[in-house]
Amino acid sequence: xxxxxxxxxxxxxxxDLYRTLESGQSYLWRRSDGEMYGGDPAPEAWYHTVVDGRxxxxxxxxxxxxxxxxxxxxxEWRSTTDAEPILRRLLRLDDDLESIAxxxxxxxxxxxxxxxxxxxxxxxxxxxxxxISFICSAQMRVRRIHRMVSTLAREYGDAIEFDGExxxxxxxxxxxxxxxxxxxxxxxxxxxxxxxxxxxxxxxNGEAHPAEARDLEYEAARDYLTRFVGxxxxxxxxxxxxxxxFDEAVPLDTWIRSAIEEHYPDCDRGSYAATSRAIRQRFGGxxxxxxxxxxxxxxxxxx
Numbered sequence: 001x002x003x004x005x006x007x008x009x010x011x012x013x014x015x016d017l018y019r020t021l022e023s024g025q026s027y028l029w030r031r032s033d034g035e036m037y038g039g040d041p042a043p044e045a046w047y048h049t050v051v052d053g054r055x056x057x058x059x060x061x062x063x064x065x066x067x068x069x070x071x072x073x074x075x076e077w078r079s080t081t082d083a084e085p086i087l088r089r090l091l092r093l094d095d096d097l098e099s100i101a102x103x104x105x106x107x108x109x110x111x112x113x114x115x116x117x118x119x120x121x122x123x124x125x126x127x128x129x130x131x132i133s134f135i136c137s138a139q140m141r142v143r144r145i146h147r148m149v150s151t152l153a154r155e156y157g158d159a160i161e162f163d164g165e166x167x168x169x170x171x172x173x174x175x176x177x178x179x180x181x182x183x184x185x186x187x188x189x190x191x192x193x194x195x196x197x198x199x200x201x202x203x204x205n206g207e208a209h210p211a212e213a214r215d216l217e218y219e220a221a222r223d224y225l226t227r228f229v230g231x232x233x234x235x236x237x238x239x240x241x242x243x244x245x246f247d248e249a250v251p252l253d254t255w256i257r258s259a260i261e262e263h264y265p266d267c268d269r270g271s272y273a274a275t276s277r278a279i280r281q282r283f284g285g286x287x288x289x290x291x292x293x294x295x296x297x298x299x300x301x302x303x
Contacts (some may be wrong), residue, residue, distance in 0.1 A: 001163070004084055005074040006093065013097020016119030017070040020091060021047055023297040024142045025242045026123045027133040027149040028170055037143035044071045050160060050169035051086060051126060063169060065162040066090075080162065092121045105284050109263050110291050113298035122293060123242055127210035128203060129170040130243035135195050135230040137238070142300075151187050152176065152196075176200035195230025202228060214244045219273070221246060233272045241289040250280050250292040255299045 008015050018041045021029050030036060032046040052063040064081040075093075077083045088094055101114045125133075132152070137145045149170070156171035156179060177200040184193035202208050208228065213221035221244070225236035234253055240246035250256065252272060260267050260279060267278035283291035297303075 001078060001080065002082055003076070003078050004082075005076050006084060006087070008070070008073050008075060011093055011097075012099070013095070013101065014119040015070065015075060015091070015093065015121060016117065017047065017068065017075065017091075018042070018045075019117050019120040019297065020123065023117075023120055023293060024300065025293060026125050026130075027136075027142075027146045028125050028129045030150060030167075037146045039143075044069055048162075048167060049090070050157075050167060051090070065160055065167050067163070078163070080160075089124055092124055095121055097121065100287050100290050103284065103287065104291055105282065107282070109259065109295060109298075110283065113291070113294035116298055116303055117294055120294065120297065122247070122290060124245065125243050126170075127214075127239065127243045128173055130239050131199065131203075131210045131225075131228060131231070132170075132176065132196055134235045134238045135199060135228070136189065136192055137235070138192060138230070148188060155179075155183075155187060171200075173200050173203035177204040192230060198229040199231070210239055210243070213240065218246055218248055222249070233276070237276070241293070247287050247289045248280055248285060249289045250276060250283060252276060252279070253296065255296050256292060259295055259299060 022037055029047045029049045031042060033042055035042065046067050046069045048065060048067040050063050050065050064079060064083070064086070066083045066086060067078045068087065069076050075087070077087060097119065104110050104114060133145065133149050136148045140148070153168040153170045156175045157169040159166040159168055177197065179197060179200070181193045181197055184196055189196060203210070210225060210228070213224045216224055218240070221240055222233060222236045225231050225239055226233065234251050237249040237251035241249040241251065252275060256279070260275065264279060264282055267275060267282055269275045269278050280288040
């Protein structure tokens with residue numbers, strides 16, 4: 001086992017680990033008390049995830065366990081490998097939050113959200129796990145999505161012994177493609193079950209892979225992702241923003257649509273594509289996804 005620590009003061013704009021991992025961006029981390037997305041922060045709680053040892057972004061479960069917590073001004077980590085470079089990528093620790101916030105539009109709601117949730121960073125989760133997580137997210141509250149994704153890991157992913165306990169990796173495309181629709185329905189996926197099976201099959205057999213969208217222009221990348229079963233424009237935007245580094249993406253979920261209706265009615269252009277362009281511009285263009293994430297978390301939590 002290896003251990004280490006990263007000084008929070010050395011990160012431009014700091015870090016709020018709780019808000020970063022429990023703001024609806026990621027469902028691939030677990031909290032030590034089992035109450036992730038329970039509504040209450042747990043100061044100094046450990047979080048863990050499993051990534052491919054090379055972190056090539058393919059969602060492979062044959063990898064490394066990483067456990068982190070924020071305490072006494074540092075981000076502590078314990079891992080089966082040197083986790084600092086992986087954490088810098090997963091939690092985007094090299095993003096300059098101060099500059100991103102300073103460049104945000106002079107908009108009351110956006111400014112209020114940034115001030116209320118200082119230190120919240122975007123995540124960069126592996127693409128396959130993110131793809132499946134957000135297929136599962138349709139018509140779901142964040143806590144139930146997290147439980148569903150955790151169940152998939154426990155039932156189909158590899159168990160890795162770490163620190164005296166079994167830690168479950170998110171299943172590989174091949175492992176998940178071997179599941180049946182009826183099995184997934186029994187696990188509570190409902191109508192999402194065939195979407196998950198078919199999408200896993202597409203990745204497993206080489207028909208398509210979400211990581212391939214990374215090299216495309218933004219709207220072409222969104223269109224590419226919609227070829228996966230169960231992925232519409234909103235889910236595609238979530239994958240682009242929380243996995244593939246498209247910081248301009250603004251998923252038009254229920255909360256953001258409510259914000260548009262109440263605060264930015266001129267941005268409602270009828271279609272998803274046109275409304276997306278308008279709200280991206282209103283939220284600052286290149287870093288509009290950061291503004292979206294802050295506004296989403298602010299409205300969802302009422303904090």
